[in-house]
Amino acid sequence: MAAPMELSCWGGDWGLPSLHPESLTVMAYAKFSGAPLTVNTINNSWRTPKGDVPVLISEDTVISQPAKILNFLRKQKYNADYELSAKQGADTLAYIALLEEKLLPALLHTFWVEAENYCSVTKPWFASRIPFPLSLYLPGKMSREALNRILLTKGGPPLYSLTEVEAQIYRDAKECLNLLSKRLGTSQFFFGNTPTTLDAFVFGFLAPVYKVCFPRVQLQEHLKQLPNLCRFCDDILTCYFRLTVSDG
């Protein structure tokens, strides 16, 4: 058996095991592939995250990004993509790129940039889980990094103001959700009846949008009009995380 593995990530609320898309992706993949991970949610102790979260620690190896963590799990023989064909593996990579390019900016915006959401939900939630005095600084830093990323990747001319950029990224995100919904169709998971890496990534990105109660929710409202994606998230939560749908 492999050495014990520990995952350090942000905790959850509103019926989710984690609020952070990348942490959620890793947790979902671990459940799908049967990897025995001990999940340590970051709480108000002094073992603060050094750098990127989520972080996987196994014996002496410390691995930090979701793609690298998933690779490591696969090498330890916890492979959820075992039955995929080569073409399906290629599709996985393409759809993950689509999520990162089209959906992630809007997700970051909803959590970290939209003023009402950030001040009333995101900042208090994260600050309550980071020890003082870092709690005064870290959420602000995460917010600035999110805005920076959005502006640098999506903000060039001919979009000159933040409102134009916002309009564009939400339009892209809604189109991405529509595409995902069409691709999923009526199947239970993206590649048949067993969940794979792609399901983990889509779940990681969609579940926070779906479940977290924000004051400004245009993306969530759009998602709720796509019942197959909502059903997809609920199924994974009930089957793999044993959390009841009625939470939050």
Added chain:
Amino acid sequence: MSLVAEAFMNQLAAAEPWPENAALYQQLKEDQILLSDNASSLAVQAFLQMCNLPVRVVCRANAEYMSPSGKVPFIHVGNQVVSELGPIVQFVKAKGHSLSDGLDEVQKAEMKAYMELVNNMLLTAELYLQWCDDVTVEEITHPRYGSPYPWPLNRILAYQKQWEIRRKMKAIGWAGKSLEQVLEDVDQCCQALSQRLGTQPYFFNKQPTELDALVFGHLFTILTTQLTTDELSEKVKNYGNLTAFCRRIEQQYFEGHDKDNSGTAAARSAKRSLLR
């Protein structure tokens, strides 16, 4: 642009047929243009060829500044200017030409996903190689980028662009990557494209789509551009069906234009052998 402006532009676009004097602007082919811009330009040229829409390529040193979005290439059609492959595909569609109409919804979703994959991995890797790898920056990028301008403007412009690109790389998490990791990503991307293409002539079997144009633009440019090392083109050459794909599109859509006086940029570069 806002929804209203977009709808208005689409209506304007639909009003006129494709003119004979449509022009595509890019930087100077021989001395100035860089790998990533050349790839984007070739992708648009391939797309327009596949739609059977004539366009002549005009090389200008300040193409980047003329472009409405700051990126090349851009096309000047009638009295409208549209830049980058995505908006150009929309514009051409408004005029009634489309390569992807025959695809069903799931295939269209797949096509968009693969186009994002190419932009996310291949284009970013090209930008990384050009602007974040010190050897390439010293020997190729800086001399080429500022070549039409006198000193010190050439150095200033090059440093300004480099700073901008490095900021972007840092924001998306690529600044910490080493060259080997970037080449690994390119390999992964090529593997995915190769597996998706399989033994078919085009990505969606019989007819080429904008995805084929985009992949051709990037892969052909990688295969035929001389850099400080051959590692990037070696990654692509590992996949025989991808090199065959490039050769097929080159022969079908670019060879016939060798006779033109202006000659498309691709036709001139087609003279460089794909098999080195």
